[in-house]
Amino acid sequence: MILFNPLNGGGRFEDCFHVYQSFKVPEFNESMQENQLYGKVTDYLNSLTSIEDSDYTNLVTGKKPNEIVLQLDRNQTIEDDFLGAKVRWTSQGSGDCNSQGRNLVLKVRKADKRRILRPYLQHIHVVADELEQRKRDLRLYMNVVDDDFRNARWRPVPFTHPATLETMAMEADLKSKIKSDLESFLKAKQYYNRLGRVWKRSFLLYGPSGTGKSSFVAAMANFLGYDVYDLDLSRVKDDSELKMLVLQTTSKSVIVIEDLDRFFAEKSTAVSFSGISNFMDGLLNSCCAEERVMVFTMNSKDQVDPNFLRPGRIDVHIHFPLCDFSAFRNLATSYLGVKEHKLFPQVEEIFQSGSSLSPAEIGELMIANRNSPSHAIKSVITALQTDGDGRGKGTATGKLGRPPRGFDTGSRKSGDEPGEPGVFCGEGVNTVRDFRKLYGFLRMRGSKNSQSFDAGSDRSVG
Numbered sequence: 001m002i003l004f005n006p007l008n009g010g011g012r013f014e015d016c017f018h019v020y021q022s023f024k025v026p027e028f029n030e031s032m033q034e035n036q037l038y039g040k041v042t043d044y045l046n047s048l049t050s051i052e053d054s055d056y057t058n059l060v061t062g063k064k065p066n067e068i069v070l071q072l073d074r075n076q077t078i079e080d081d082f083l084g085a086k087v088r089w090t091s092q093g094s095g096d097c098n099s100q101g102r103n104l105v106l107k108v109r110k111a112d113k114r115r116i117l118r119p120y121l122q123h124i125h126v127v128a129d130e131l132e133q134r135k136r137d138l139r140l141y142m143n144v145v146d147d148d149f150r151n152a153r154w155r156p157v158p159f160t161h162p163a164t165l166e167t168m169a170m171e172a173d174l175k176s177k178i179k180s181d182l183e184s185f186l187k188a189k190q191y192y193n194r195l196g197r198v199w200k201r202s203f204l205l206y207g208p209s210g211t212g213k214s215s216f217v218a219a220m221a222n223f224l225g226y227d228v229y230d231l232d233l234s235r236v237k238d239d240s241e242l243k244m245l246v247l248q249t250t251s252k253s254v255i256v257i258e259d260l261d262r263f264f265a266e267k268s269t270a271v272s273f274s275g276i277s278n279f280m281d282g283l284l285n286s287c288c289a290e291e292r293v294m295v296f297t298m299n300s301k302d303q304v305d306p307n308f309l310r311p312g313r314i315d316v317h318i319h320f321p322l323c324d325f326s327a328f329r330n331l332a333t334s335y336l337g338v339k340e341h342k343l344f345p346q347v348e349e350i351f352q353s354g355s356s357l358s359p360a361e362i363g364e365l366m367i368a369n370r371n372s373p374s375h376a377i378k379s380v381i382t383a384l385q386t387d388g389d390g391r392g393k394g395t396a397t398g399k400l401g402r403p404p405r406g407f408d409t410g411s412r413k414s415g416d417e418p419g420e421p422g423v424f425c426g427e428g429v430n431t432v433r434d435f436r437k438l439y440g441f442l443r444m445r446g447s448k449n450s451q452s453f454d455a456g457s458d459r460s461v462g
């Protein structure tokens with residue numbers, strides 16, 4: 001007696017008693033046109049963790065260079081859970097010599113069918129669309145003034161910034177909080193709709209120059225699979241032009257305004273404070289597309305009107321501190337491929353004494369000396385001793401676990417000369433001072449000497 005047919009979706013005892021109902025999703029319709037649902041279900045199934053856990057599965061190249069994706073094999077069955085119900089999917093050959101293509105067969109318990117079938121198919125649609133969105137090439141939009149039309153508009157270019165959340169040197173706990181915050185934002189459409197709120201999230205990234213704020217915006221966009229709208233306020237004529245630009249942005253995008261504190265301090269934009277607040281509120285109460293992330297970067301939030309930073313306008317505040325020893329280790333791992341080194345205790349001691357540099361400064365020294373990790377670390381030690389000018393003493397981080405301390409603007413120490421013994425640098429960057437020149441750090445020194453961080457009022461992720 002044959003009870004189970006393994007080609008019939010991994011036969012189970014219940015199958016024999018018609019406990020399940022099957023639904024076939026063919027690859028092509030009767031006119032041999034592609035059935036789009038088949039593509040969506042395939043993408044959805046290939047993204048499930050159960051495919052990773054199955055006994056065998058296919059590995060195929062994806063659309064992007066070096067991308068490898070998991071793919072359901074013919075006659076393979078995987079399980080999925082939805083609203084507490086278990087369903088099974090089997091990939092089958094068409095079995096019909098007159099037709100081509102494959103089928104995906106869904107088995108649902110009859111008892112669950114009425115309750116879950118429609119929402120489950122809807123869920124597959126949503127997830128597949130999100131996956132598609134993440135796969136497509138991203139764009140960076142910059143606002144330009146169109147001479148002919150005297151109008152501001154967005155000009156797109158391909159967005160190819162390589163930063164990812166993984167490449168950012170940040171405290172691990174903070175990074176994983178941000179990651180799960182973004183993940184839950186992506187899944188929260190129905191939640192926001194139920195609350196009657198626009199599906200958006202706004203972030204404030206603040207910290208000294210060269211600590212990774214701009215790179216982090218790129219990493220977020222790559223993580224979310226969103227386009228980036230980089231709004232340059234100095235190119236905006238007035239408040240109404242700002243409004244028009246906002247209306248032109250599309251959903252699934254990160255809208256970023258960099259160095260906002262500078263605009264407020266220098267009044268170097270024709271846009272008023274209320275224009276910017278309305279810009280944020282306009283997005284909040286939006287007539288325009290939703291599913292957007294807004295990011296503002298600044299060196300310090302001291303000079304910024306607290307009204308601007310109030311809850312509801314800014315959801316998440318993230319502080320970007322100067323390097324500590326743990327960030328240094330992260331950088332050494334990614335830039336030099338070194339997880340441990342005999343010089344690490346010495347580096348740690350210097351950090352503990354309060355010296356610090358920005359990740360950009362340390363990263364640049366590592367890149368310049370990347371052929372010899374020892375030389376690279378020695379150059380960092382020398383730079384911390386000579387250029388590290390005690391800035392680390394003032395980096396109150398609050399959320400990163402270090403207690404808030406007064407900020408020491410401290411004048412530079414004298415040993416600021418290039419070419420310290422034992423320091424081998426290449427590519428024209430010999431000391432942090434050289435790098436600061438390159439990076440435009442002096443610009444910041446001139447205008448932003450007195451910074452301190454209000455860690456106490458942080459609302460951080462989580």
Ligand SMILES: Nc1ncnc2c1ncn2[C@@H]1O[C@H](COP(=O)(O)OP(=O)(O)OP(=O)(O)O)[C@@H](O)[C@H]1O
Nearest residue numbers: 167168169208209210211212213214215359360363
């Ligand atoms: N935390 C970090 N992790 C990894 N790389 C970093 C980090 N911080 C800075 N860098 C590197 O330093 C360079 C400058 O960083 P970035 O431009 O993101 O700094 P920033 O905070 O935006 O500075 P500014 O305030 O001057 O705009 C980038 O090449 C980036 O890769």
Ligand SMILES: [Mg+2]
Nearest residue numbers: 213214258297
């Ligand atoms: Mg920046």
